Amino acid sequence: MRPEPLNTEDLIDRLAAGARPIPEHRPARRAALCAGLALVASAIVVWMTLGPRPDLASVVDEPAFLLRQVYALSVAGFAGWLMLRLGQPGAPVRGPVIGLGAVALLVIGLVAWEQAGLGDASRLDSLLGQSWTQCSLRVGAISLVATPFVFFAARRLAPARPTMAGLAAGIVAGAVAASAYGLYCAEITATFVATWYSLGIVTSGLLGGALGRWVLRW
Amino acid sequence: MNTLEARLKPLMIGGLDGDTRAWREFLGLLRPAFHAYFKRRQFHGDADVEDLVQEALMAVHAKRETWRRADPVTSWCYTIARYKLIDHLRRTGRARFVPMVDDLSLEVDGVEDGAVRHDLDRLLSTVPARQQALVKDVKLSGYSLAEAGERAGLSEGAARVSLHRAMKALMNRVTDRET
Numbered sequence: 001m002r003p004e005p006l007n008t009e010d011l012i013d014r015l016a017a018g019a020r021p022i023p024e025h026r027p028a029r030r031a032a033l034c035a036g037l038a039l040v041a042s043a044i045v046v047w048m049t050l051g052p053r054p055d056l057a058s059v060v061d062e063p064a065f066l067l068r069q070v071y072a073l074s075v076a077g078f079a080g081w082l083m084l085r086l087g088q089p090g091a092p093v094r095g096p097v098i099g100l101g102a103v104a105l106l107v108i109g110l111v112a113w114e115q116a117g118l119g120d121a122s123r124l125d126s127l128l129g130q131s132w133t134q135c136s137l138r139v140g141a142i143s144l145v146a147t148p149f150v151f152f153a154a155r156r157l158a159p160a161r162p163t164m165a166g167l168a169a170g171i172v173a174g175a176v177a178a179s180a181y182g183l184y185c186a187e188i189t190a191t192f193v194a195t196w197y198s199l200g201i202v203t204s205g206l207l208g209g210a211l212g213r214w215v216l217r218w
Numbered sequence: 219m220n221t222l223e224a225r226l227k228p229l230m231i232g233g234l235d236g237d238t239r240a241w242r243e244f245l246g247l248l249r250p251a252f253h254a255y256f257k258r259r260q261f262h263g264d265a266d267v268e269d270l271v272q273e274a275l276m277a278v279h280a281k282r283e284t285w286r287r288a289d290p291v292t293s294w295c296y297t298i299a300r301y302k303l304i305d306h307l308r309r310t311g312r313a314r315f316v317p318m319v320d321d322l323s324l325e326v327d328g329v330e331d332g333a334v335r336h337d338l339d340r341l342l343s344t345v346p347a348r349q350q351a352l353v354k355d356v357k358l359s360g361y362s363l364a365e366a367g368e369r370a371g372l373s374e375g376a377a378r379v380s381l382h383r384a385m386k387a388l389m390n391r392v393t394d395r396e397t
Contacts (some may be wrong), residue, residue, distance in 0.1 A: 011272055012245040015279040021236030022283045088284045089297035158281035160301045217305070218277065 027088065031080055031153040035176060038149035042180035045145050050138075050184045059186075067110075068182035068193050074103050075201060076175035083150075083168035087157025087216075107198075110190045126189040132196055135185065139200025142177035143170075147208065150176070151215060159216050166212010167205050174204025222251065226291045234282060245275055248295060255299050259337075266306075274302045344391050348372075349384035356381055 023029075059065045082096035118126055129135075150173045151166075159165030178197045187193065226247060232240025249271060256270045277298050285294045342350045348370055355366035367377030 006272065008249060008268060008272055008275070011275060012242060012249065015245060015275065016238050016242035018279075019233050019236060019238045019241035022234045024234075024287075026283045088286050088289070088294075089281075089301070090289045090293040091286050156283075158277070158284045158298065158301070160297055218281070 027153075027157055028084055030156060031084055031150075034149045034153035035076060035080055035172060038146035038173065038176045039179060041149065042142050042146050042177050043183060045142060046180045046184050053184055053186070056183065062188070064188040064190075064193070065182070067190055068185065068197065069179060071103070071107060071193060072175050072179035072182055072197065072201075075100070076172050076179065078103060079168050079171035079175060079205075080150075083154055083165055083172060084157070086161060086165040086168055087154060087159045089158055089160055107190070107194045111194045114190045126191045127195060129187040129189065129192040129196075131185065131187060132192065135181070135187070135192070135196035136200040136203065139174060139178050139181050139197060140203045142181055143173045143200070143204035143207075146173040146176040146180075147204070147211070149173075151208075151211070154212070154216055155218075157216075158218055159212075162216035162218075163209050163213040165216050167209035169212060169216075170208015171201055171205040173208060174201035177201075177204065222247070223290055223292045226295070230282075230285060230291045231287070234285075241279075245279070248275065248278065251295070252299055255296065256303060259303060270299075270302060270306055273306070274299045277302055341388060341391060345384050345387050349380055349387075352377060352381045353384050353388070357385075 053059070078096050078099035082093060082100065085091045085093045085096055114126065115123060147170065150169045154165055154169040157165065178201055181200075182197075226244060229240045229244035229247070233244050252271045252274050253267060256267045256274075260267050260270070278295060281298065285291065342353060345353070351370050352366055352372075355361040355369060356363060361369070363377050363381070364374045366381075367374050370377065370380075372380060
């Protein structure tokens with residue numbers, strides 16, 4: 001790897017000579033920028049492949065649309081925070097883990113509340129909607145567009161556990177993809193979003209974990 | 219109280235601000251600390267240790283933006299050193315001798331000692347209690363053979379034989395784990 005054995009003192013001199021100023025919070029800013037680019041790229045792909053929703057302007061204030069976006073973006077935010085913390089040696093991960101857990105609990109609570117208000121006949125419909133066969137698959141596919149952006153930011157970190165950091169990065173990519181797909185999707189139940197969006201996000205997370213094991217070593 | 223931390227922190231901040239002299243001093247202070255860290259976990263030649271020191275110093279330099287000002291510098295540095303050590307052992311196929319958890323709540327020299335003690339206790343627990351006591355007294359606490367034998371209720375000769383057996387068993391144990 002190293003061309004020739006180097007004296008440690010010389011190495012230190014050489015490294016020190018290259019110490020450029022580093023702006024504070026650079027990893028966090030880079031991660032936010034990359035996640036933003038991932039979202040734009042994912043939205044463009046949704047637009048180009050599935051086409052724009054003709055009624056987008058009229059649905060943006062519907063509860064289902066807002067729920068999708070709040071869910072996807074809060075998962076992206078907490079997972080991104082977790083990815084950062086995992087990539088900063090010695091940094092605590094409790095905050096983002098609690099955040100992700102809280103989002104999961106809220107969504108489960110929302111689904112329970114929705115189901116409680118439904119008759120037996122409409123339960124299955126609320127779960128399957130019109131597009132359950134496509135949703136997770138599409139979120140998963142779009143996450144492949146988002147993943148390189150997120151991993152670009154993750155590569156610059158220093159995760160002591162590359163697989164875990166990859167898992168977090170994959171969840172970010174999946175959640176960003178879910179947000180982009182949510183611009184197109186016309187499903188209206190919380191149960192649908194909680195199930196099929198989450199499945200897509202988790203799939204992306206697992207892929208990210210497998211990838212991170214190799215790509216996020218440093 | 220925690221002198222290394224107190225010395226490293228302002229230098230780290232200086233280095234992040236682009237002060238090359240502070241950064242040089244930082245790396246210079248870290249070098250012996252890393253050397254000691256790797257030395258205690260490696261039972262091979264010094265070449266390995268110096269390679270690891272260099273690798274860890276390069277990682278510290280390349281990844282310096284990942285330090286959060288809220289975290290102790292020393293725990294950041296030792297987490298990097300541990301990652302590099304585990305990575306090295308994994309590549310060379312000997313990952314079993316690294317403690318998975320260094321207790322970072324201790325002060326930094328304490329982190330070192332705590333981890334070493336943990337390794338040592340685990341190793342010592344593989345020989346009988348009387349031999350453990352002998353090894354500790356003679357090799358760690360500095361008692362003479364006669365004194366240690368008396369403490370263990372043995373004659374000096376018996377203590378010598380027992381200690382010899384214990385050390386042999388421990389050496390076997392160490393080389394076993396490493397190959």
